[in-house]
Amino acid sequence: MQVATGKSILNGIAIGPLRIYKKAEVQTSQTSGLTPEEEWKRFETAKETAQAQLAALYDKALDEVGEDNAAIFEIHQMMLDDDDYLEAVQGIIETQGATAEYATETTGENFSAAFAAMDDEYMRARATDVKDISRRVVNILTGAGDAAMQDDQPAILVADDLTPSETVQLDKSKLLGFITRHGSSNSHTAILARTMNIPALIGVDFDDSWDGRTAVLDGYNHCVYIDPAAELLASMEAKRKEDLKQAALLQSLKKKPNVTLDGREIKVYANIGNAGDVGLVLQNDAQGIGLFRSEFIYLESEDFPTEDAQFAIYKRVVETMAGKKVIIRTLDIGADKQAAYFDLPKEENPALGYRAIRICLTRKDIFKTQLRAILRASAYGTVSIMFPMVISVREVRDAKELLEECKAELKERGVSFGEVEVGIMVETPAAVMLADELAEEVEFFSLGTNDLSQYTLAIDRQNPKLDSFYDPHHPAILRMIKHTVQAGHRHGCWVGICGELGADQKLTKTFLKMGLDELSVSPSAILPLRKLIRGLDLSQEEE
């Protein structure tokens, strides 16, 4: 067994024979027997064909990977119409008496080299795009196709590099995964692979002896096993089946509404712990992000993260969600979540201590930096702000006042921001008791059932001795949830759950009957939960 490592761009497993793909060497003759006018005519005709192909690819990609990801083929069309590019091709044809294919190839190489030499990683990745469009035109001119990329047998494709158009054109039924030597996780090819759910590894050093051998591409562990041992193969096969089950479920539920048989609708959102989880959110077809735990930004940082650094992260998440709701919970640090630079003193009883909104309302500089970053991100999609650990109306008013101050500051700076919905976590018994008053202040409630259970039952969930006393379905908790939903609805608030209880399938029917508007769960729990909801009928009495 041989193991090679690379960089995974999708958590997934592919098992099958490796197939090395070598791009056909296109022989372009430099000197033309035709006049420059005739060669230019050939180029223009080929360019038109290429534009038509790109338009068709755009439609195919639009269907398979969505508008944002399909945009690359629109850009390819524009690149192919670029004045400088066309002038360069024409120049080579005219001054060198060259063939159209030679002129196109040379121009593609020159432009691509210019991008490859730039100091910006993003722009370097664009070198592939220029090569891609040039090769397309050359192939049309020389009659060479990319037909030889795949066999009849499904295989893991191994190549030096894959262009975005090659990736979209591949027959997915025969593509188990792909491995490339070059490419960046930033490339459009990587993005497309991710969206199409194809396990892929980049930056892998392979050799020709790999061709035809059996391999396991393990995207979870960034490696590929060639001629895998029997027990590894078996365990990977089992893991892959799990993935497939999930994928099948996704396919059956994708874009379908979350409605019970008798027509009651509920939103299913995702909880995420860092920006990298957004891929999982989309893969599992969540309708939004119900809890974005912003504290990871602070925990992964050596010092207080700046407004710009936070803004970049929020914006990336918000843009990726493309208009779907993103609920960002403001800093919930303290208790079990500590960052050294906050310099928080040791406490006797941290769960009841200096944490979350309590830190934010006393260290206003830290809080306002975060609020401004969130506000700025709201210009790029749909953003809601949620304050944690609230116990009083005053806290909410103070937090909202700071939010208004931040809006004024941004306005003064001439920075744009969008409409931001404001809500609170209901995770203390005090907030439940004051739900009516609190609902007057905000637009939504999200029940944090983990802390709410701990505070209501006075049970520390970390203590195994208390297991026999702990009942996650304790009637006190369920009544509190019901009370919160009713109070919220009385005052026009929507009410959701973002704690663990939200994913508890034994309670889903109860929650729907209580009138909850949203459940936010970990990405892996979304599809099973949606399947369950779509099979429930609330009008039927319990057996």
Add this chain to the structure above:
Amino acid sequence: MKQFTYTITDPVGIHARPAGLLAKAAKALDSTVTIAKADGSKSAAATKLMALMGMGIKTGETVTVTVEGGNEEANAAAMEQFFKENL
């Protein structure tokens, strides 16, 4: 001639998509639109996608946009609006 400056807020700078949109928008105008780095080191016609990308303008950088000929007033306003919305 009309001119304005703009500071890029998009974290990736003037990348492929907005550059493509910009080229498209600029082509539709009856003025010549030129984008230049604030230090004057590089400039490109707004209609030229690859040249725009090749300038490698990053977030936080300030560019000067010049609109010449045609309906300068309206076209400069349209360009300013475009930058605010897309970059």
